[in-house]
Amino acid sequence: MVAPNPNNPQPLKYAMLGVDESTPLEKLEKYTGTVGWKYLAPHYLSGVLYFVDPELKLAEVGYAFSENHKEQVEAWLKAGDLVKIGDLHAEQWAKADNEFEALVVSPFVLCRPI
Template identity: 65%
Template sequence: MKYVLLGEDESSTEEKLSGYTGVVAWSYLRPHCENGVLYFVDPTLELTEVGAAISHNQSAKVEAWLKAGDLVKMGEVHAAQWEKEAPEFEALVVSPFVLCRPVV
């Protein structure tokens, strides 16, 4: 196990965020959807790339993904679909947001 003092970790943001990425059931994501903080990430993008852009306040990049539909805020219509299908999701927490996409 590697121990470092805060500020000495030379990992990239993407590497750090990969530690907060995992596979979860819809039941884990449902409350985040209800709170309006759950976002669907298009499979052409890496979750960690989107998470890094959010954590670095790269608003132009995030806005471009939102406008293109590559990043979509999940709503009730989406929740109803996932309730029926109950797939597993790859998810990443970038507080206060949660990014996700179905596991293929």
């Protein structure tokens, strides 16, 4: 093996370790996880935290956000299936020791207690 020469650096070689042929929806499902209120609180404070009704799949709602399906998101908001977290929810959740299913679809965070 030849020692590296600091006067003549070699370019870095990049390679993909595998090809992810998942659909965008499948990728969002992979990034759905369980967190506590401590993780969600800063997102509530910045106004980007949303509650997702348990009847909806979190990844499907995230997909609608990521693909800018504005009409669908507005319909969920109007129906109450998607709710921007307000002070009442935040106060209750801060007092409880709940865990949440959550998904970040930057800049938004979608969640629901589990």
